[in-house]
Amino acid sequence: MHESIATVISALPYMLEGALVTIVVVLGAMLFGLALGVPLAVGQVYGGRVLKRLIGFYVWFFRGVPLLVLLFLFYFGFCNLVGLNLSAFAVAIIVLGLISSAYQSQIFRGAILSLPAGQFNAARALGMSDSRTILSIILPQALRLSIPGWSNEYSIVLKDSAVTFALGVAEIMARTHFVASRTYQHLPLYLAAGLIYLALTYFGIKGLRILEQKVRIHGYVR
């Protein structure tokens, strides 16, 4: 018992450094997914038939292929093929981001479709262009409505990030695995790793809840 606690305590700084890597990977992937997911959603709702179809294919692909397959495909396959020399860390952010963009686009799409259609007409009736209406009227409301879905997506990306240890990204899981294989204290170490993930989930969702309250539309009940 003493020994296991001592192992965890001495490994903790090393593991928490990994937590920092995890946070950067997750935030990077979420933001990349946001930047890509918003235009994907707009295209899927307002675009022409061909565009809708293309985006539908993109979403189907990235939601359908397992993360581990995509990581290996990208890191060992695609990067080699085109001679791209990316670090495992960068590939982790890109692949998680691409997958997240597919999921996020569907969160935003749902939010856009849930807005009353009349507001688009009202903006048009003022002489507003469609793109201006999407930027000034639709997205500010749709993004607010997306925050609850976003906190779901955050907790999924956070847990998915553990899989990137397969590429050797020095995040929580990789470091825990490394210490455990040397000390044989699997139980306490993986328990500690699980607790770190739980804490990250808790604080991330709490943060998003606070954001949701902050940007809440006054008097708006849903």
Next chain:
Amino acid sequence: MCGNIPQKVGKMILSAENIKKSYGGREILKGISLSIAKGELKVLIGPSGAGKSTLLQCLNFLVMPDEGDVWLEGKKVNHAKKRDLYAFRQQVGMIFQDFNLFDHLSALENVKIGLVRVRGMDKKAATERAMAELERVGLSNHADHYPAQLSGGQKQRVSIARALAMDPKVMLLDEPTSALDPELIGEVLAVVRDLVANGMTMIMATHQIGFSRAMADEIIFMENGLIVEQGPPLKILSNADCERTREFCSRVTDLYGEAERA
């Protein structure tokens, strides 16, 4: 069709010719022509499904007509060209049955956004103008309120202020009081009455027969996508040529007539 008067495009603020629209093989508008001169109020009446709402939305191309043309001050609107379409819509104010305020913006911002984002006015001037329009509809003390914090009547008045801020040459009102509780109808009609007094040109679909009798220059009775009859309120409401018009008018007068004579 009886009592249909041929229209002149010339001096009219807004004219429409032979507007046709079908949805999925069903003809909603079967060729409507109308025009309105400066300062006139024309009221569209007719049973639901007559095509009043579709007609109003065709007039500013929120719904694209299958056939027909619209003229603004004698100039044909080229709605295929985006720039022309947007410029045209700026000059045509539209009021909707269910208000369609922008939920994430305060009353003031709702009125301001067209000025800033469409007309490119600087923020300070836009704020002043928006406040003046809210004042005009009696809501300057509600400028910071969000749509969810306003009553139906207040929302509709904000939406009127929002349209007025763009200096429209003509306004289209699509049953502006139909979604309101009876006790809130009066405050919106009072604002519309004010607009009439100030010479605003308007086409309004409504069931408020008493209001139409008192304020309209002309009542247009529509049914099944066609104009059945049009003329001065007194004639249409009490001495119409068409049997169908008389029948409809007597029925709505029974229903809605009494309440707003007050």
